[in-house]
Structure formats: structure tokens, C-alpha cells
Amino acid sequence: YRSALLRFADDGQALYEEDGLLAVAPGPDGRERVLAAGSWQALSAQLLAQAGADAVVEQLPGRIIAPGFVDMHIHYPQTDVIGSPASGLLPWLNDYTFPHESRFVDAAYAAEVAQFFVDELLRNGVTTALTFATSHPASADALFAQAHKRQMRLITGKVLQDRHSPDGVRDETEQSLVDTEALIRRWHGVDRLGYAITPRFAPTSSEAQLRGAGELAARYSDVWIQSHVAENLDEIAWVRELFPDSRSYLQVYADRGLMRERAVYAHCIHLDARDRALMHETRTAAAVSPTSNLFLASGFFDYAQADAAQMLYGLASDVGGGTSFSPFRTMLAAYFVGREGRDKQGLSLAPSHLWWQHTAGAAQALGLAGVVGNLQPGCEADFVVLNPQATLLIARKTAQARNLEELLFSLIVLGDDRLIERSRIAQKQG
Ligand code: GUN
Ligand code: FE
CATH class of the missing domain: 3.20.20.140 (Metal-dependent hydrolases)
Structure with a gap:
């Protein structure tokens, strides 16, 4: 997936890429897991070369992928x-x-x-x-x-x-x-x-x-x-x-x-x-x-x-x-x-x-760190796609955000179910 991307460091610090990449692939148990997450610039060339013809890239312009x-x-x-x-x-x-x-x-x-x-x-x-x-x-x-x-x-x-x-x-x-x-x-x-x-x-x-x-x-x-x-x-x-x-x-x-x-x-x-x-x-x-x-x-x-x-x-x-x-x-x-x-x-x-x-x-x-609630490598790939264009007010307000805290606060104050464009549950293959 290519989109803006929110995730968290182990110490709780929010990590954000405006032009992000989230790579998902089946883990050892067949369940979809995060293979890589970070900046598109830094990660895409090598990942696409590795995945070869199997790679499918979904482009999500203007959207934000965040942990479920x-x-x-x-x-x-x-x-x-x-x-x-x-x-x-x-x-x-x-x-x-x-x-x-x-x-x-x-x-x-x-x-x-x-x-x-x-x-x-x-x-x-x-x-x-x-x-x-x-x-x-x-x-x-x-x-x-x-x-x-x-x-x-x-x-x-x-x-x-x-x-x-x-x-x-x-x-x-x-x-x-x-x-x-x-x-x-x-x-x-x-x-x-x-x-x-x-x-x-x-x-x-x-x-x-x-x-x-x-x-x-x-x-x-x-x-x-x-x-x-x-x-x-x-x-x-x-x-x-x-x-x-x-x-x-x-x-x-x-x-x-x-x-x-x-x-x-x-x-x-x-x-x-x-x-x-x-x-x-x-x-x-x-x-x-x-x-x-x-x-x-x-x-x-x-x-x-x-x-x-x-x-x-x-x-x-x-x-x-x-x-x-x-x-x-x-x-x-x-x-x-x-x-x-x-x-x-x-x-x-x-x-x-x-x-x-x-x-x-x-x-x-809950004792589930590194399993759900985040999009670091190894996490089960449960995530949401947020669409800040969902309402006129959210679109206006988020466009004015000068930093990550202002962006997140706009979403917290103005957001509701309309902001959730998609909820994706990690599926098990086979
Ligand atoms: N305490 C015991 N039962 C309940 C419940 O159903 N809701 C809440 N909020 N408190 C409780
Ligand atoms: Fe309760």
C-alpha cells in the first residue's frame, strides 16, 4: 500500500510518513502480517525487486493508513x-x-x-x-x-x-x-x-x-x-x-x-x-x-x-x-x-x-504488544484507511495542520465513523 502511514515506536512515540509504504505478506502461520513499514522512498525499490511479479501496489492518494x-x-x-x-x-x-x-x-x-x-x-x-x-x-x-x-x-x-x-x-x-x-x-x-x-x-x-x-x-x-x-x-x-x-x-x-x-x-x-x-x-x-x-x-x-x-x-x-x-x-x-x-x-x-x-x-x-495495535514489522496486518476528505470541515482543518500533533488533534476532535473508509482484518491464506 502506498499512502500516508501512522504507526508507533516501542516507546510510544508516533511515527508518520506523508508518502508511506505498508507491505503485507503471509507470516509463518499463513496470517497476513506487516513485512515492512516506512517511507516509500526508502523501501519501495528493494521490496518491489524482491517481490517481483507477485507484488500488487494499491495506491491510496490523500488517505492515511493507521493501526486498527x-x-x-x-x-x-x-x-x-x-x-x-x-x-x-x-x-x-x-x-x-x-x-x-x-x-x-x-x-x-x-x-x-x-x-x-x-x-x-x-x-x-x-x-x-x-x-x-x-x-x-x-x-x-x-x-x-x-x-x-x-x-x-x-x-x-x-x-x-x-x-x-x-x-x-x-x-x-x-x-x-x-x-x-x-x-x-x-x-x-x-x-x-x-x-x-x-x-x-x-x-x-x-x-x-x-x-x-x-x-x-x-x-x-x-x-x-x-x-x-x-x-x-x-x-x-x-x-x-x-x-x-x-x-x-x-x-x-x-x-x-x-x-x-x-x-x-x-x-x-x-x-x-x-x-x-x-x-x-x-x-x-x-x-x-x-x-x-x-x-x-x-x-x-x-x-x-x-x-x-x-x-x-x-x-x-x-x-x-x-x-x-x-x-x-x-x-x-x-x-x-x-x-x-x-x-x-x-x-x-x-x-x-x-x-x-x-x-x-x-x-x-492486553499483553498483545507487537501483535495488534501497531504496524511495525511482524504485527498482524489489521489496519484502517482514514479519508480526511470525508467531511468538508475535516478536509479544511487537516489541510491547515502544520505538524503531526495538529493533524492528529484535528482528526480526534472532528472525526467519527465517516472518517473510517475501510477496516482491514488480517486474513489467513489457505
Ligand atoms: N459494573 C458492573 N457492571 C457494569 C456494567 O455493565 N457497566 C459499567 N459501566 N459498570 C458496571
Ligand atoms: Fe463496563
């Missing part, structure tokens, strides 16, 4: 819950979310939503996601099947919630763990699919269910773990009542084997210094969900403290608490939220850092 976006936390069954107003997290769960999720007992309904969801991710340029299903095992099957069909790298899991939940979404302790193990064996590592052990959050799992989840996480050490933590003050007060012996909300998970590499906790707003140190020591990652946190009035993720503690983090939509599938909306919300803990008059996070958090940074936080 990685959404670190999203709920596919909440696709239709977006924009349901409530006075905070717990009323929102009870009034909208649980009643809606109970519909996923119907496998045909789950399949229909899963198909719409995957299409919507791709339409918005999201090529990898870590997503919740519902407590119904068939809801996870439905999403895995849809992602498999498109060869996406996608991670999901059946939700564990055996208490403080209404009929229709509550599961049964022992059966929930049997079902989880069966799903791990059925789907984890099938092509690009991954399983995530998914306790909804501490208040809706019994002691036995949390311990069982931790035991599975130890036995299947390369599956993911996903949950929620420290999102909302009422939620935190409830956890303190339910787990009076725990030093903190996060410690409830730590004490049950649920913090390790490939464990991802959404929100992480109301953490203290010891919690942040624990996140860092265990290589547990935070899924920062700014549109959700603004919509549900949960609070603001503290980037300054997270950076000081060297926490792993990346961006997430958290649809349907979150309000958009679009990574551009999420990055802009993160820019607004990123002033927390800084000089509130000054600039917030750098545009290239926002973009990194939703691509290479998110992949790193």
Missing part, C-alpha cells in the same frame, strides 16, 4: 442500552442493563446483536476488542462465532454473577464455573480468539464464585480476566459492606487470584496509592472509559497518578455505559478528562498519546 483501534472494554449486549439515562451506575444497572441483558437467554437474539455489534466495531475502525458477553454461555458462543467468521482478534467471556442480580441474569455458582471452563476449552486460542474469565464486579459474585474464577485463572494462565473496579462511590460503599475485611475494593480481587498479567479492570477511578502500586506490581491493566465515566457521572481517571505509579492502561468505550463506538469520541473524552490532576488551565494529553492509548498502548496493556 483496540477497545479494551466494551459490552456487546449493551449495544442497545447506549443513551439510557440514570442517576448513576447502580440505578442504571437495575433499571436498564439487567433487564436488557436477560434477553440474551435467547440464542437467536444474541446472534443477531453479535452480528450487528461486530459490524459496528469495524465500521468505526475497531479491529480488536475485549468485550463482556452476558451470564448466558450461549451469548459468548454467539460473539465468538461472529468474530471467527471475520477472523478478528477478539476476546470475550460469559459473565459470572451469582448474587445480588435479578432472575434472568443471575447464574448458579458451580454451573457458572463449569460453563466457563467449557467455553475456555471451546474457544480460547481458536484462530485469533481469546477467552476472558469475567466476574461482573465484586458485589454480584459470591465468595465461592470469585475464588473459583481465581482458580481457573491460575490453571489457564494465558486466558484473560476482566471486571470492573472503583467506578462509583455508591458501588465502593457497597463493596466495603460486603467485604469488610478487605483493605480496598481492588484488594478483594487481589486476594482471590484475580490480578495478574492479562487482567483488565475497567474504570480504576477511585484508587489509592497502594492500589496503584498493586496494579503496577501485578502487571494488571486499567481500561480507561471516559465517555462512560462522564455519562454516568462516575468521576475522572487520574492519568497523572497512573503515570506516576507506572500503571498499564489503555482506552475503552464501555458501551453501553459509554456513549459511542467511535474511538474518536473516546479519545476526545479522554482529552477532556486528562486534565484531572494537572494544571487545569493548561493543555491535556498529547494527541499522539491519546491515539497510542487506543492502539499500541491498549495492545500492550
Whole structure:
């Protein structure tokens, strides 16, 4: 491909070629991978000579190729819950979310939503996601099947919630763990699919269910773990009542084997210094969900403290608490939220850092650095083609950008699904 090209160095620095080249070829496993990426001038002659008559060059004038976006936390069954107003997290769960999720007992309904969801991710340029299903095992099957069909790298899991939940979404302790193990064996590592052990959050799992989840996480050490933590003050007060012996909300998970590499906790707003140190020591990652946190009035993720503690983090939509599938909306919300803990008059996070958090940074936080979220040699070739001519305003504004940060900021502020001309998933040959 010949086009403008965005990618990231290992240290997170954005690399950009106005006249770039992205070469893609099947890797040892047959999956399309990045063979070379850089300037057309520097790379094209040798690559074209090597490839000989097999080379096909697609010219994309005026377009920008960038890594496919990685959404670190999203709920596919909440696709239709977006924009349901409530006075905070717990009323929102009870009034909208649980009643809606109970519909996923119907496998045909789950399949229909899963198909719409995957299409919507791709339409918005999201090529990898870590997503919740519902407590119904068939809801996870439905999403895995849809992602498999498109060869996406996608991670999901059946939700564990055996208490403080209404009929229709509550599961049964022992059966929930049997079902989880069966799903791990059925789907984890099938092509690009991954399983995530998914306790909804501490208040809706019994002691036995949390311990069982931790035991599975130890036995299947390369599956993911996903949950929620420290999102909302009422939620935190409830956890303190339910787990009076725990030093903190996060410690409830730590004490049950649920913090390790490939464990991802959404929100992480109301953490203290010891919690942040624990996140860092265990290589547990935070899924920062700014549109959700603004919509549900949960609070603001503290980037300054997270950076000081060297926490792993990346961006997430958290649809349907979150309000958009679009990574551009999420990055802009993160820019607004990123002033927390800084000089509130000054600039917030750098545009290239926002973009990194939703691509290479998110992949790193998921333990998938060098696999997805970037376009360096060896990465799986998932990418998006951006068309800045998509709207008159974006065309005008990007034409005036004097440097990369100004260009990226124009796209973040003005971009939406119209900017995504194409989402390309790396295919496997043969
Ligand atoms: N905490 C427990 N369940 C949920 C959920 O579905 N969404 C959000 N935002 N927080 C939660
Ligand atoms: Fe969530």
C-alpha cells in the first residue's frame, strides 16, 4: 500500500510518513502480517525487486493508513442500552442493563446483536476488542462465532454473577464455573480468539464464585480476566459492606487470584496509592472509559497518578455505559478528562498519546504488544484507511495542520465513523 502511514515506536512515540509504504505478506502461520513499514522512498525499490511479479501496489492518494483501534472494554449486549439515562451506575444497572441483558437467554437474539455489534466495531475502525458477553454461555458462543467468521482478534467471556442480580441474569455458582471452563476449552486460542474469565464486579459474585474464577485463572494462565473496579462511590460503599475485611475494593480481587498479567479492570477511578502500586506490581491493566465515566457521572481517571505509579492502561468505550463506538469520541473524552490532576488551565494529553492509548498502548496493556495495535514489522496486518476528505470541515482543518500533533488533534476532535473508509482484518491464506 502506498499512502500516508501512522504507526508507533516501542516507546510510544508516533511515527508518520506523508508518502508511506505498508507491505503485507503471509507470516509463518499463513496470517497476513506487516513485512515492512516506512517511507516509500526508502523501501519501495528493494521490496518491489524482491517481490517481483507477485507484488500488487494499491495506491491510496490523500488517505492515511493507521493501526486498527483496540477497545479494551466494551459490552456487546449493551449495544442497545447506549443513551439510557440514570442517576448513576447502580440505578442504571437495575433499571436498564439487567433487564436488557436477560434477553440474551435467547440464542437467536444474541446472534443477531453479535452480528450487528461486530459490524459496528469495524465500521468505526475497531479491529480488536475485549468485550463482556452476558451470564448466558450461549451469548459468548454467539460473539465468538461472529468474530471467527471475520477472523478478528477478539476476546470475550460469559459473565459470572451469582448474587445480588435479578432472575434472568443471575447464574448458579458451580454451573457458572463449569460453563466457563467449557467455553475456555471451546474457544480460547481458536484462530485469533481469546477467552476472558469475567466476574461482573465484586458485589454480584459470591465468595465461592470469585475464588473459583481465581482458580481457573491460575490453571489457564494465558486466558484473560476482566471486571470492573472503583467506578462509583455508591458501588465502593457497597463493596466495603460486603467485604469488610478487605483493605480496598481492588484488594478483594487481589486476594482471590484475580490480578495478574492479562487482567483488565475497567474504570480504576477511585484508587489509592497502594492500589496503584498493586496494579503496577501485578502487571494488571486499567481500561480507561471516559465517555462512560462522564455519562454516568462516575468521576475522572487520574492519568497523572497512573503515570506516576507506572500503571498499564489503555482506552475503552464501555458501551453501553459509554456513549459511542467511535474511538474518536473516546479519545476526545479522554482529552477532556486528562486534565484531572494537572494544571487545569493548561493543555491535556498529547494527541499522539491519546491515539497510542487506543492502539499500541491498549495492545500492550492486553499483553498483545507487537501483535495488534501497531504496524511495525511482524504485527498482524489489521489496519484502517482514514479519508480526511470525508467531511468538508475535516478536509479544511487537516489541510491547515502544520505538524503531526495538529493533524492528529484535528482528526480526534472532528472525526467519527465517516472518517473510517475501510477496516482491514488480517486474513489467513489457505
Ligand atoms: N459494573 C458492573 N457492571 C457494569 C456494567 O455493565 N457497566 C459499567 N459501566 N459498570 C458496571
Ligand atoms: Fe463496563
